[in-house]
Amino acid sequence: MRTIVFIDGYNLYYGIVRHTPYKWLDIFKLFQERLLLPETELLEVRYYTAPVLGSLCDDPASPQRQRQYLQALRKLHPEKIAIFEGKLVKSTPILRLAEPIPAAPELTMARVITLTEKKTDVKFASIAPLCVWVWSRRLPARNIGISARN
16 A cells, blocks of 8 residues: 655644654654554655744754754655645734632733644645545555655
8 A cells, every 4th residue: 555644743743752752753764664554655754844933942952953853854764754844923812811820819811822833734734635536536646746845
């Protein structure tokens, strides 16, 4: 079976690897050797992410490490990994508190920092109709021009 893997990089990082020693995960090797059946031909891994904002990171070196990680993935598997980058947009809305703060019971609203990923989800979702079309017709991906450059 010919397979393309789609990964939401932020969900992978914050949902699975953030508090583990596996931050430098070789995602292509993980799928090829551990998660897919041996008879599966892994054509490509498509990794969707956005650069982290250094001003909001616990560690100021986080943006540099993220760039190094993405560069390492590109060098390890230049024809097999495609990285699609969006961006993070920071906003500071005033929002109502979900629960009172015991130290400040009179406080009902607070200014908070929110991050919204832009373009990453759109890039990720834009391929979905094509995938459904291919699957419904059982066509090999090469017949419709899917590649790391799309």
